[in-house]
Amino acid sequence: MRALVYDGSKPRFEPRHPDPELAPGEAIIRPIAAGVCSTDLEISRGYMDYRGVLGHEFVGIVEKVHPDVDDKAKQLVGKRVVGSINCVCGKCDMCTRGLANHCRDRTVLGIAGRDGCFAERFSLPVKNLLAVPDTLDDDHAVFTEPLAAACNVMNMLRIESRPFVTVLGDGRLGLLTAQVLSKLNASVRVIGKHPDKLALCEKWGIKHRLLSDVSLRADQDVVVDCTGSASGLDTALKMVRPRGKVVLKTTVAEQKGVDLSPIVIHEIQLLGSRCGLFSDALAMLNGGEVDVVSLISRRVKFAESEKALATAAMPGTLKVLIEFE
């Protein structure tokens, strides 16, 4: 089959990549559409030391399931699905204490130990799959994974009594996170570098400012770093008030020395946040609570997906979708 593969040098479109094997408990999925995430870009710069098929955001159709799965899972064949990217053992200390996303033996779709979804076919455990409601189109459903990650920020924070919240970064994840947080009892603003991206906030009624227009006053109760850049944390630590919280979403392959002494001096809480609940995100998309379609900057045919990552890395671009035939 054809697949977009990272071999340690750069992403390559391979015409003859081996088909995925159908393992017990798993399904083979044919993607309809896939999204390019900043993590894909970081991986193709060496992050996670990953080799294999890239991609983890998708909506697809279940082609087949392993015969050992239960009847309910068998009914997924032919259906549209999205799927959680963490494939877990169910037995380790993390799984048994309800932290399965942190499974000690996990593989992660297109990120760690498991070929991703930028391919004609890929596999996931059936327990990872959620059927997409008929009322939700592909352009929305493909945002389930990044929206779930944005929802996770909300779940980690417990927002109360209208705090001042800054979402730092006006990229894909920043704009999703800002939309989610703006539903809560919080005063949310987005700080970014791109007037055209910030214009979306205007449309959504979310406050926004250019980073260059803002003085770093250590007055925000919460700062969510969605910059995807090594300097983001540095800025966040200057924006947050003493005893405030910084949520770190950014993972970057190359990290410069960040001065962490403000964390101690100002007793800041730094909270790492990664994946979220797909069910929450799917419900939110189906309820029309967030605008994801405005985030689609470009559509690239799968056969031309080598250039999808380069496009996604360009400053003006939000979400790049890879469309499969």
Next chain:
Amino acid sequence: MRALVYDGSKPRFEPRHPDPELAPGEAIIRPIAAGVCSTDLEISRGYMDYRGVLGHEFVGIVEKVHPDVDDKAKQLVGKRVVGSINCVCGKCDMCTRGLANHCRDRTVLGIAGRDGCFAERFSLPVKNLLAVPDTLDDDHAVFTEPLAAACNVMNMLRIESRPFVTVLGDGRLGLLTAQVLSKLNASVRVIGKHPDKLALCEKWGIKHRLLSDVSLRADQDVVVDCTGSASGLDTALKMVRPRGKVVLKTTVAEQKGVDLSPIVIHEIQLLGSRCGLFSDALAMLNGGEVDVVSLISRRVKFAESEKALATAAMPGTLKVLIEFE
């Protein structure tokens, strides 16, 4: 008067430093004993960009108070006191919301904008002072400030259901923090590099291991980094379990690039912790709940205090006390 002063190059014993002025609301204090803290060492390596008299841990006698203070404060004259090091405005947003230690306009004794206690006399606001009970001797009282900082770790964590807690670092602060945490419903161990320092844990019935004997298994619920070294956080992030907590006590002048991606991948909470409540620490000392006297490694006469910092920086040394005549 005589004072140990940092002028940007190295700590110098100055025979003719100007006496402190008696400002409204303040007291002049003559120290009896003062402790050398790692922060003093970091400051004399450039941390905080501080210039002036060093030192912030003391027990002393109030020599005089400004005539504008109330009758209760006037009764402190001639009494032994310890004193909170943050001198605050009482008016800014931090002070009015109960976060006075983070006052926007604060000075900090021997750390920021206010001459410290390694001098014949120094000043503090009377509201910062606590009388030392007659039942508590100077060797104990001088530990109030570092013990308060150790107690603050406990207050930030809310320890429940016997978590596995590692105190990383067997120095002054690590051994105080371990003693405080071991009073709680937690399984506490100290990980350090110095068998002679870890021997104190044996005496106190606290579990301990050499760092070289421990594998970094990401299995601790809480890790408190008291190493005072740039590599401490790196080790802590490898020891803590996914969704666990790392308390950062270490502030260092020079910070190397720490890989922060584990914070996001493992959704770790990093909590900065600085100063604590003096009243808690004083009560704990007076109740005999912690052994501080075993931490005293050396006593140096004030006139020879230039060498006190160098002594405190030696690997085998715990607390160095400066004794005043």
